[in-house]
Amino acid sequence: MDTGRRGQSPLWWPLLFLLSLSSQLLSQAPLYDEEEMPALPPSPADPRGMCPAQCDCPTSEAVECGGVDLTAFPSNLSNSIQHLSLQNNRLEEIPYDELSKLTQLKTLNLHNNRLSSAGLPDEALLYLGNLQYIYLASNRLTIAPRILPRALRIVDMAANTLEEIFPLTFGEKPHLKSVYLHDNKLQSSGLPDSLFNGSDSVSTLILSNNLLSVAPRYLPLGLNRLHLQNNQISWIPKETFSQQLQLRELYLQNNRLTDPGLEPSTFSKLRSLEYLDLSMNNLTHIPVGLPANIVILHLGKNRISSVSEAGVSGIRNLEYLLLQNNVLTADSIHHEAFGKLRKLHTLHIYNNHLEHVPSSLPRRVRSLMMLNNRISELRFNDLVTTYYLNELNLSYNRLRSSGIHRLAFRKLRRLEHLDLSGNFLTVVPQGLPSGLKVLRLHGNRIDKLAEEALSGLGSLTELYLGENRLQGAGITPGSWKEVPVLQLLDLSGNQLTQVPPNLPESLEYLHIRDNLISSIPAEAFAATPNLRGLFMRSNKLVTLGISDKAFRNLKHLQVVDMTGNPEAISIHLPALQHTATEPTGEATDSFTHEDASRLETNETI
Known part of the structure; x- marks a missing residue:
């Protein structure tokens, strides 16, 4: 259950979504576009006497036998059928004489059977002159058919054990649009140079998850999308991309590419x-000659040690630059490295060796990820040119309160998300932007909240102060009046002995698990009538210490977590939808920005 409002979605989320979509092809058969799946023609249903047993015949031209546990090819098929679906069965072979007579066939779906190459008669396929769509994914093919029909548009042979493709398997197919060959055992020696001769209309080619050591040469001229990720490619011949003027998406991550x-x-x-x-390779420099129209450039998880003035400056349309998990230092990034990139709004340079904020930052950057570096200070002018910054992540660096200049954030009037978690801060930094909506200070050493600590943060809706050193005496009650619209407050993992008093009336979600709270008096939540979620697991609570009147006015309360206390605690409210009183699994805490950052850092997207 969602336990807190998030505010505006962080800018990296659409990017993660985009990257996660592209990675589906690493382990799954492709999801076809609607135009790639032929529609069944509207025509009268075939008489049941002409329909094979266990099958369905929705039209006189279509036979559906998918998932009916067939072990033998249907023997009484009409020669006039155009669409035959036999996916998800146990077929081991296709009889030559049965298949070759289906000369009107346009679609043949044999996905997820047990076909071997010997069980698929090449010669029979030659008779299928009208065949446009053939689906052979998830079988046991070791070599591709030597010749496929000329009329083909879609070929799917993913998730087999293919080791060899022949010149006329895909060659001389003027109408061929999409070829899916991922999750096989193809080596470069198994792909002929003439692989796509006469098939220049191919726009999608998926060769990921194979054993290629060299990128294929002489690719189709009409190629639009090419997946070569998760191979062993160490070299790209110069002729590979010499004529692919329509190529828009190129995936080469997780190979063995080096600068030479x-x-x-x-x-x-x-x-x-x-x-x-180009992520997850062995590059030490940004490749030269990158085209100007690139919008997303992924160079994460290499060994890149510098960004020169010319490194990416020619990519005028660049919007997303991902340089995480390299060995960059602040001084190795040229002070004019990003100066010409007026469209660059997302820069990821986390998990590097930055000792301070680089002197070159894109002027129009909106999302800047510098977590997991070695930054120990924020100086007066470090962020002075980043007027458009909306999201700044400096978590898990080496920042100390004394190292953050009180005017370091003065120009960031558009900043809404600031993450300073996992540093060495002892107080909330001064001079934070007034428009800030989400402030993360989790995992620092903050031991007090002075009355003016949150001064000027009137727009703040989420405040994360978990895993610090706060005690009840260290929180000045008047400090909460500075955040009148606060909706989510996380004080988990501190040393509180009571529910903090005078919390904002606007508060909806309160996380105070893993503290030392032993009682809940009647007035504990008197100031917070809008609470929807309360998380108090792993405290010192016992039933006798909880007043029956404490929850009386919480008419909006939906989630209460009291697990992990010395006694099983039951809270009864008419409006309550869920109360956790015994350990039943993980807490229903909010999915936080830290969670998403951790997912991204671990490349699970």
Whole structure:
């Protein structure tokens, strides 16, 4: 259950969503676009006498036998059928004489059977001159059919054990649009140079999760999307991308590419390229000659040690630059590295070796991720040029309160999300932007909240102060009046002995688990009538210490977590939808920005 309002979604979330969509092809058969799945023609139903047993015949031209546990190919099929679905069965072979007579067939779906290459007769396929769609994914093919029909538009042979493709498997197919070959055992020696001769209309080619050591040469001229991730590619021949003027998406992550494996002109001709993923390789420098139209450039998890003035400055359409998990220092980033990139709004340079904020930051950056570095101070002018910044993540660095200049944030009038978790702060930093909505200070050493600690933060809706050193005496009751619209407050993992008094009336979600609270008096929540979620697990609570009147006015309360206390505690309210009183699994805490950052850092997207 959602336990807290998030406010405006962080800017990295659409990017994570985009990256997660592209990674589906690493382990799954592709999801076809509607135009790739042929629609059944409207026509009268076939008489049941002409329909094979266990099958369904929705029209006179279509036979549906998917998932009916067939072990043998249907023997009484009409020669006039155009669509035959036999997916999710146990077929081991297709009889030559049965298949070859289906000369009108346009769609043949044999996905997820037990077909071997010997069980699929090449010669029979030659008779299927009208065949446009063939689905052979998730079988046991070791070699591809030598010749496929010329009329083909879609071929799916993913998730087999293919080791070899022949020149006419995909060659001489002028109408071929999409080829899916991921999750096989293809090596570069198993792909002929003439693989796509006469098939320049292919726009989607998926070769991820194979054993290729060299990128394929002589790719189709009409290629729009190419997946080569999760191979063993160490070299890209200069002719590979010499004529692919329509290529928009290129995935090369998780290979063995090094700087010598890329020619200076490797990518320079790809004038339509918008997405390039070179993450998880062995690059030490940003490749030269990258096209100007790239929108997303992913270079994470390499060994890149510097960003020169010319490194990315020619990519004028660049919006997302991902440089996380490299070995960059602040001084190795040229002071004009991003100066010409007027569209660059998202920069990820986390998990590097930055000792301070780089002197070069994109002027229009809106999302800046610098977590997990070695930054120990925020100086007067470090953030002075980033007027458009909306989200700043400096968590898990080496920041101390004395190292943050009180005017360091003075120009960040658009900043809404600030993460300073996991540092060495002892107080809430001064001079934070007045428009801030989410402030994360989790995992620091803050031991007090003075009355003016939250001064000027009138727009704050979420405040995370968990895992600090706060005690009841260290929180000045008047400090909460500075945050009149606060909706979520996390004080978990501190040393509180009571529910803090005078909390904001606007508060909806209160996290105070893992403290030392032993009682809840009648007036504990008198100031917070709008509470919807209360999380007090793992405190010192006993039944006798809880007043029956404490929850009397909480008419909106929906979630209460009291697990992990010395006694099982039951709270009864008419409006209550869920009360956790015994350990039943993980707490229903909010999915936090830290969770998302951790997911991104671990590349599970």
